Every structure is written in structure tokens, then in C-alpha cells.
Amino acid sequence: MPRTQALMLEIATGDARPISRQIVDGIRMRIATGELALGMQLPSVRGLAQQLGINPNTVAKAYAELTAEGWLESRQGLGLFVAPPRQRLSAEERSKRFDEAVTRFVHEVVALDVAPDEAVARIDSELQGLAFRKSA
Amino acid sequence: MPRTQALMLEIATGDARPISRQIVDGIRMRIATGELALGMQLPSVRGLAQQLGINPNTVAKAYAELTAEGWLESRQGLGLFVAPPRQRLSAEERSKRFDEAVTRFVHEVVALDVAPDEAVARIDSELQGLAFRKSA
DNA sequence: ACCTCTGTACTGTGTGCACTAGTACAGTAA
DNA sequence: TTACTGTACTAGTGCACACAGTACAGAGGT
Known part of the structure; x- marks a missing residue:
């Protein structure tokens, strides 16, 4: 029984975001929503790289960023795990x-000439749909 | 009496945004809020460049983007003017x-662990404070 | 001891993009 | 003609990104 789950991450080639940022955003969102629970182990650097067909360095960079932000913690020689919530x-x-x-968002709304009410409602809808974990 | 107003634009060196984007955002916001009214002439490419101490090409690029988005219209040899509202x-x-x-905004909110209610309230506050012009 | 897994660090290499710089051309008006 | 307007083009620079290769240290099973 593997301690790491498949992590249904997908790298969209059409996405304007850099690959490493897509990984960071994806994992961070899964932690925030509780899909990745406290203490869970993440796929190895080389494993995830092979799964996604990208360079291990790119995965390592993403993991390093998440660790620096406090979402993950590393145990030398063991792997990376979801860290307990704390102020980062x-x-x-x-x-x-x-x-x-x-x-930035307000500028985008103005540029696209989106109605303020519509923009607010959309943000409200997106955020309320997420289950946030408590921070320390 | 000059037909162009001073355009109190400022380029912040500490701003992460490229210079051309700062110009685009600044002018677009002033048009959206009505500070720059329909038909007003904008400073010349070289004039604004000299005023801001930047390259004329950078200003031209910003103006070109605003023209492509429909915020401005150019009259060859005359200058650039605020265009009538239309679907762009x-x-x-x-x-x-x-x-x-x-x-992108939702990802930022999650990354910063900002409370959803606080984020929504902030967006609502910022957007309601703007006076939008009607689009065609 | 050995092997294999884990994360981490470092040096390159190549590519694409943003920005800058300089020059040149076309239209308008006095 | 002169002086302004916007526009187009090339070239160079700097930087972020992804990739490639190599190396090292810790953990755990054999």
C-alpha cells in the first residue's frame, strides 16, 4: 500500500502559467480544500516528474516554494509531507x-468592462465553494 | 490653451508591472472613471515619453494596446483621442x-490564506468606488 | 557494507519574452 | 518647407523559465 496518492495533477500546455507555478497552485489548492490532509506524503520529486513528463528540477523548484511558504515540510531522505497550518x-x-x-483583479475587471456586481458575485461564488483549513 | 492635459501619470520603479503596462492600466482606469472624457486628446508619444523619462517606443506600445482594445482612436498626423464606448x-x-x-485572484487568496469574506468585501469596496462609463 | 530510495544543490544550455534604443516612413497643418 | 503627429522596423540586452547533467547527504531495507 503506497503512502502517496496519485495526485491527479495535470499540466496544461495551453496554460500561460509556468509549469512550476501550475504545480504550486494545484497542490496548494488541494491542501487548502483538505483534499490533501495533514501529514500526507507527496509523490517524490523524480516520481512526479516522470508522471508529468517534465524535468525533476521543475518539480523540486515547486516543492521548494511550497516548503518555503509553509505548506509542506521535508524530512531528509524520507520525503515531503503536508505541514500543519501556521502563519507563514x-x-x-x-x-x-x-x-x-x-x-490586479480590479484592473482586469475594468479592462474587460465587466459589471462590478457580476465580478463580486463571481468571486463570492468561487471562494464560498472552498473549504478552508484553519491556520494557527 | 493646450488640448492635452498633463495626465498625472507616475511610473513607479518599484512596481513589478512593466512600464508599458503601468501606462495602459493608468490611462484605462482614467478613461473608465471619466477623468479622461470622450474626445479628449492624449499627450503625444514623444511628449509623454519625455515627461516620464522613458523610451517613446514604450509609450507607443502602450498607446497601440489601448487603441487595439478600443479605448483610444488615432488620427494619422493629429494625435490620439479617447474613443467612444463600444464592445471591444x-x-x-x-x-x-x-x-x-x-x-488567478482565487489562487492568490488561497496562497495568502485570506478569509473569503474579507476578500469579497475588499473587491466589492474597490469596484463600487469606481464610476463606470456605459459601453455600447 | 551495500543498494536504493528520498530531498537538495550546483553548473551549464537554450528559448522565449519584455524592454530599450535607434532609425525611418507617412500623414497633418501652419 | 518645417515641425509636429503616429507607426513600423531592426537590433541588442536582460531575465525568467525549463531542461540536462552531476553530485551529495539522509533514511531504510537487504
Whole structure:
């Protein structure tokens, strides 16, 4: 019985995001929604790379980012595991990046001439559909 | 009496966005909010470039993008003017880009572990504060 | 001890994109 | 003619990204 689950990640070639970012986003979302539970082991760097048909370095880079953000923790020689929730960024850094995200989204809404109500409703719908885990 | 106003645009060196995008976002936002009214003439490519201390090509590129999106219209040898509102993108293209914007923002919210309610409230606040012009 | 798995680190290489720079051309108006 | 307008083109630079190869250290089974 394998301790790692298949991790139904898919790399979309048409996606504008870099491969490593697609991996980061995918895994982070699965942790946030609880699909990947606390303590679960992730596929190995080389294993996931082979499964996705990409370079192991790309997977390692994604894992390193997730570890730095506090989503994963590594045990030398053992593997990577889903880490317990904790505050990962400083309040200033968090606030700054959130401001940037808001500004970017507002700019997109204006550029596409989307109705404000529609945009708000859509964001509300997307976010309420997620089950968030508690942070420490 | 100059037909072009000063256009209080500022280029932030600390901004992660490329210079041309800062110009596009800035002008587009000013048009959307009505600060730049229909028919107003914009500063010349070389004039704005000198004012901002950047390359004229960068300004030309930004203007070209705004023209392609339908925010501006150019009259050969005369200058660039704020264009009348009209539908600029196809429904599919619009929907696709909006989906991408929503996905990107949701990913940021998850990554920063921001509460859904807080994110929705913030977007609502930012968007309601803008006065949108009517599109055709 | 040996082997095989794990993560991590490092040096290159190639590609694509954004930005800058310079030059040239076409239209408008005094 | 002169001076302004936008536009088009080439070339160079810097950077992020993905890939390739190699190497090292820790954990665990044989």
C-alpha cells in the first residue's frame, strides 16, 4: 500500500502559467480544500516528474516554494509531507501581496468592462465553494 | 490653451508591472472613471515619453494596446483621442480572460490564506468606488 | 557494507519574452 | 518647407523559465 496518492495533477500546455507555478497552485489548492490532509506524503520529486513528463528540477523548484511558504515540510531522505497550518508570512508582506492581487483583479475587471456586481458575485461564488483549513 | 492635459501619470520603479503596462492600466482606469472624457486628446508619444523619462517606443506600445482594445482612436498626423464606448472583445475572449482573472485572484487568496469574506468585501469596496462609463 | 530510495544543490544550455534604443516612413497643418 | 503627429522596423540586452547533467547527504531495507 503506497503512502502517496496519485495526485491527479495535470499540466496544461495551453496554460500561460509556468509549469512550476501550475504545480504550486494545484497542490496548494488541494491542501487548502483538505483534499490533501495533514501529514500526507507527496509523490517524490523524480516520481512526479516522470508522471508529468517534465524535468525533476521543475518539480523540486515547486516543492521548494511550497516548503518555503509553509505548506509542506521535508524530512531528509524520507520525503515531503503536508505541514500543519501556521502563519507563514508577516502581516506587512501578506497585506502588500493582497493589495497587489486586488489591484490586479480590479484592473482586469475594468479592462474587460465587466459589471462590478457580476465580478463580486463571481468571486463570492468561487471562494464560498472552498473549504478552508484553519491556520494557527 | 493646450488640448492635452498633463495626465498625472507616475511610473513607479518599484512596481513589478512593466512600464508599458503601468501606462495602459493608468490611462484605462482614467478613461473608465471619466477623468479622461470622450474626445479628449492624449499627450503625444514623444511628449509623454519625455515627461516620464522613458523610451517613446514604450509609450507607443502602450498607446497601440489601448487603441487595439478600443479605448483610444488615432488620427494619422493629429494625435490620439479617447474613443467612444463600444464592445471591444468577443464574448468568448472576454469570458475566457475573466475566468483567468478570477482563477488567478482565487489562487492568490488561497496562497495568502485570506478569509473569503474579507476578500469579497475588499473587491466589492474597490469596484463600487469606481464610476463606470456605459459601453455600447 | 551495500543498494536504493528520498530531498537538495550546483553548473551549464537554450528559448522565449519584455524592454530599450535607434532609425525611418507617412500623414497633418501652419 | 518645417515641425509636429503616429507607426513600423531592426537590433541588442536582460531575465525568467525549463531542461540536462552531476553530485551529495539522509533514511531504510537487504
